[in-house]
Amino acid sequence: xxxxxxxxxxxxxxxxxxxxxxxxxxxxxxxxxxxxxxxxxxxxxxxxxxxxxxxxxxxxxxxxxxxxxxxxxxxxxxxxxxxxxxxxxxxxxxxxxxxxxxxxxxxxxxxxxxxxxxxxxxxxxxxxxxxxxxxxxxxxxxxxxxxxxxxxxxxxxxxxxxxxxxxxxxxxxxxxxxxxxxxxxxxxxxxxxxxxxxxxxxxxxxxxxxxxxxxxxxxxxxxxxxxxxxxxxxxxxxxxxxxxxxxxxxxxxxxxxxxxxxxxxxxxxxxxxxxxxxxxxxxxxxxxxxxxxxxxxxxxxxxxxxxxxxxxxxxxxxxxxxxxxxxxxxxxxxx
Numbered sequence: 001x002x003x004x005x006x007x008x009x010x011x012x013x014x015x016x017x018x019x020x021x022x023x024x025x026x027x028x029x030x031x032x033x034x035x036x037x038x039x040x041x042x043x044x045x046x047x048x049x050x051x052x053x054x055x056x057x058x059x060x061x062x063x064x065x066x067x068x069x070x071x072x073x074x075x076x077x078x079x080x081x082x083x084x085x086x087x088x089x090x091x092x093x094x095x096x097x098x099x100x101x102x103x104x105x106x107x108x109x110x111x112x113x114x115x116x117x118x119x120x121x122x123x124x125x126x127x128x129x130x131x132x133x134x135x136x137x138x139x140x141x142x143x144x145x146x147x148x149x150x151x152x153x154x155x156x157x158x159x160x161x162x163x164x165x166x167x168x169x170x171x172x173x174x175x176x177x178x179x180x181x182x183x184x185x186x187x188x189x190x191x192x193x194x195x196x197x198x199x200x201x202x203x204x205x206x207x208x209x210x211x212x213x214x215x216x217x218x219x220x221x222x223x224x225x226x227x228x229x230x231x232x233x234x235x236x237x238x239x240x241x242x243x244x245x246x247x248x249x250x251x252x253x254x255x256x257x258x259x260x261x262x263x264x265x266x267x268x269x270x271x272x273x274x275x276x277x278x279x280x281x282x283x284x285x286x287x288x289x290x291x292x293x294x295x296x297x298x299x300x301x302x303x304x305x306x307x308x309x310x311x312x313x314x315x316x317x318x319x320x321x322x323x324x325x326x327x328x329x330x331x332x333x334x335x
Contacts, residue, residue: 004028005075006073006075007020007028007078008030009023009030009032011033012039012063013278016031016078017057018144019080020061021058022170023168026168029061029062031061031064032064032065033064036065038050042057042062046059051278067093068092075101076101077101079104079105079118079122080107082109082281084111086111086118094125102155104133104155109192109282109284117185119133119181131155132156132160135184135188135244136239136243136244137150137244139247139251139254147172148172150173150174150239152184153176154180154181154240155179157179182226183226183235186231187244188244191241192281193303194222195245195248195249195256195257196259196280196282197260198249198250199257199258199262200263200264200306200319203261204317215246221302222241223241224298225298228298229296256280258280259282263316282306283310
């Protein structure tokens with residue numbers, strides 16, 4: 001009888017723990033937590049109280065604070081640390097991971113300085129492995145509560161994606177697949193910036209019409225940059241594009257939206273992040289995305305206003321006044 005596939009998840013934040021819980025219902029799963037107290041709490045009480053409150057985790061989920069132990073056990077590795085910490089985490093296990101172990105990223109940001117996407121960082125740190133991502137409109141708390149949702153395994157080799165799908169799927173959690181890794185990954189990165197704009201709109205009480213405009217024109221910006229960089233524009237009409245955008249912009253649980261709301265209330269960026277107590281990827285990603293927009297000669301007025309607010313050059317109210325000055329062209333223009 002074949003040994004079951006062992007999934008290892010690096011990162012015990014809300015989404016990393018939730019994904020580990022999904023996998024643990026299908027196959028033996030080990031979660032690496034940087035904090036030994038978090039690992040002990042998961043093993044002893046089946047809780048991760050900091051990130052998931054009193055929600056109960058599956059019995060089959062184990063945790064460790066030893067990253068080398070985690071890497072050695074992996075048949076499939078899921079990288080659930082924030083984008084700025086991916087390289088540091090993976091450099092610790094470069095000589096511990098067995099050859100050809102598939103790796104899926106959960107991160108939705110860009111590495112500071114290099115502007116690399118998380119899958120590119122993974123490929124640099126752990127060459128020779130199939131690398132992809134798991135992404136979609138996934139609010140961790142809702143999925144941990146058993147609410148229906150869907151996600152996408154994006155990896156260039158469709159046969160690998162097919163093998164990975166059932167590891168995370170359940171009756172209420174659908175897992176699709178896609179070979180457009182670039183488009184799926186960019187969708188998860190870029191929607192965080194639009195979500196900050198949506199949060200500012202909520203805080204400023206600009207109205208539902210304005211919020212709808214921000215979401216739809218934000219999607220247009222995401223698609224323009226994605227296509228310029230070589231992604232399939234159809235990807236942005238799917239779960240990792242508009243699906244993730246809707247969830248992140250409308251959910252009160254969205255970290256990036258909450259940062260935007262706090263900024264609109266008059267908090268400084270540092271105060272907003274302190275109040276949040278978690279990573280909001282869009283804050284660090286905004287200036288890097290604007291560098292890409294200039295490099296690929298793509299107009300991104302919403303992202304530009306968000307970047308100006310995050311950098312402290314503009315208030316949320318000034319940013320929305322700035323958007324009014326943008327001339328309207330043909331709605332279907334992509335350049």
